[in-house]
Amino acid sequence: MKFPPLLLLLLMLNSHNILIAQKNNPTNFVSNRKIAIAIHGGAGNIKKRNLTPEQESAYLGVLDNALLSGYKALQEGKSSVDVVEIVIRLLEDSPLFNAGKGSVFSNEGKNEMDAAIMDGKTLHCGAVTNLTHVKNPISLAKAIMLDSQYVFLNGAGAEKFAKLKGIELVDTSYFFDQKRWNEMLKLRDTTKTILDNDRGQIEEKESISKFGTVGCVILDMYGNLAAGTSTGGITNKRYNRIGDSPVIGSGTYANNKTCAISCTGHGEDFMRIVAAHQVHSYMFFSKMSLRKSAENVIMKELTQLGGRGGLIGVDRKGNITFQFNTNGMFRAGINCKGEKTLSIYK
């Protein structure tokens, strides 16, 4: 695609439209398409009174850094899939969020991590569950998407593939965090006599912990969408539980025809309503807006089931949305107009 010099100048003067020769793009494609980014660090019972000003500032700092790093990469012409990985790696490396370094402990005292990534252009996707040694689960999900015949790999097998592909593995001690450990012990002690099928009671106890899954959705300058999610799951989870994050369609979904979505919250209910794909379906079949579609899924469908959580989304025009029915969601974004969001509470 070539532009006459005057048009080129005009386009460059429009600060919201990005026009850069693509060093990193193998096709050297030049574009004036809009870009947009949204990220989350989990939704849950997050109230202002529960965070000190220092904690609040720390969370916002990590979110803002991840946001701006992702936005810069987009401006430089990186692809949606690459930017999802860049952003989520930053959040995984922070001990503040429940993914990678900050993952919560299972009932057995392990960090069991899940992640998924999806490319809205090709519908290729990669997902992993029950990882215990992979420093950045999102990078393994991406390697599965790009370099294997599979979509979804598990535990020891997934880590064997990681080793083959040169994905960084670490000792389990890397994930140890005293605060997370104490949270798990407290929850394990309070729930150990509660039966498995006594869902209401368990959920009440679980509300003292939070769902700190991280996620990122991107529209890049080539018009391509991508979504990614990474999580340590729910504190004190048992029986090698898998949540919605790595389940394509439930916790993570991207399709250039409509939107890219990443969910966070009580994963079981997101799986029951196939939440991320349901946002796509509202948009695709009913021609509903991203915001309205996401609102229907979270405020109506999830809430009607008694589920709690939220989601972030971006559409192909560069609109972004944040929907949640909890007290808060760690979130940040920059839409196609350059409007920035950086927020925690309702």
Add this chain to the structure above:
Amino acid sequence: MKFPPLLLLLLMLNSHNILIAQKNNPTNFVSNRKIAIAIHGGAGNIKKRNLTPEQESAYLGVLDNALLSGYKALQEGKSSVDVVEIVIRLLEDSPLFNAGKGSVFSNEGKNEMDAAIMDGKTLHCGAVTNLTHVKNPISLAKAIMLDSQYVFLNGAGAEKFAKLKGIELVDTSYFFDQKRWNEMLKLRDTTKTILDNDRGQIEEKESISKFGTVGCVILDMYGNLAAGTSTGGITNKRYNRIGDSPVIGSGTYANNKTCAISCTGHGEDFMRIVAAHQVHSYMFFSKMSLRKSAENVIMKELTQLGGRGGLIGVDRKGNITFQFNTNGMFRAGINCKGEKTLSIYK
């Protein structure tokens, strides 16, 4: 619900409408609702010339027995979820199909089984992956749905839960089958030098094996839908691969508003299009028929991605459908009019 004697007589004379006092239903609900059942034993490169008359007869015999057992249970008033379990257990217990007893071997020489079940009335669901000791994976999926706070459990953790719930565990030797073992060895030898990302070549080699996943979808006399799927996955699979069968929305989905669906085939592509939920979406948003919706998903969306396989579906009116883009699908069903299907080839 009470009926005057004459109406009662008329209803009883209509052999396609079932009217039986419910021994097995705790509410003693009496109904004249229609019933329907569809089952599959996998779709793949199944041609008449590849099966001897004895083999053909054996496959049809097991399918017919499972079909009639399920239909009888429905007539007796059993719930959709219970009938899905009854039917799939029979298929899992047969060495002919790639689920339970007949599961294929992974590259590491293990039987790694996945299953899922979903209740269309409540949207409750249960799923399991990477089982190695559970005789009937579908029963564990049902126990997770009914007796845990979780939806999706994995491997050793899932089997720990199975033990707690009295689900039958067996020695891995129970799953050994010389023919399956030889299939895996043959495939392992022919593909061992092929790179992971060389998808085309691997798929060509894989076509000598078949995808024998089993599934069942039900409309019971109370108007409730349910779906279930159980599988040993793909012969010679590596890295603890998870397919679409246990992924709610992709391989298995049920919703009383529309349909119950069970898929079979190259699972990766079913996950990319969230196939089962997509059939629901066509019906729910576009008011399309079950048949047309299923046809769109298999013949258009799956085929466009280069994916191969099929699905079975039942809607809330008791229509059933069988869609596949392969040479055959082991299949059987009885729709609400009492019309029976029992077939293998295209």
